[in-house]
Amino acid sequence: MLAAIATLLVFQCLGEGLAYLFHLPVPGPVVGMLLLLAWMTLRPTQAAALEGTALELLRHLSLLFVPAGVGIMVSAGALRGDMLAVVLSVAISTALAITVTALVMRAMLRRQRDLSDPTGGRA
Numbered sequence: 001m002l003a004a005i006a007t008l009l010v011f012q013c014l015g016e017g018l019a020y021l022f023h024l025p026v027p028g029p030v031v032g033m034l035l036l037l038a039w040m041t042l043r044p045t046q047a048a049a050l051e052g053t054a055l056e057l058l059r060h061l062s063l064l065f066v067p068a069g070v071g072i073m074v075s076a077g078a079l080r081g082d083m084l085a086v087v088l089s090v091a092i093s094t095a096l097a098i099t100v101t102a103l104v105m106r107a108m109l110r111r112q113r114d115l116s117d118p119t120g121g122r123a
Contacts, residue, residue, distance in 0.1 A: 004053035007046075011036040 015032025018024065024031060040047045072079075079086055 001053050001056075004050045007050060008036070008053070008057075011039070 012029050012032040014035055015030065016028030018035075019026060019028035019031050040050070
């Protein structure tokens with residue numbers, strides 16, 4: 001488990017370093033996840049080594065949001081004047097995320113149905 005966590009942290013640090021070094025408009029952890037994906041694609045056996053630790057981290061994912069929640073509570077006073085903008089942006093981005101997810105899911109289900117139906121939907 002320690003080696004798996006170290007691997008995850010190495011890729012996050014690599015991503016942070018590359019994002020900083022090349023002034024990428026993408027957050028470092030995202031770059032690190034892409035590097036991890038490429039590495040696991042090249043070495044599929046490593047995915048099995050990380051799977052247990054990754055699943056355990058996902059089980060406790062809610063704990064990782066506690067520091068962010070505390071940060072929001074601490075800086076709530078600074079947001080007081082912009083509360084309408086914050087609430088609107090959260091509501092709109094949530095609605096967009098749900099809509100895009102639903103559309104992608106519908107397209108994926110339609111594609112899966114078309115691929116599994118040899119008649120192409122004609123009966």
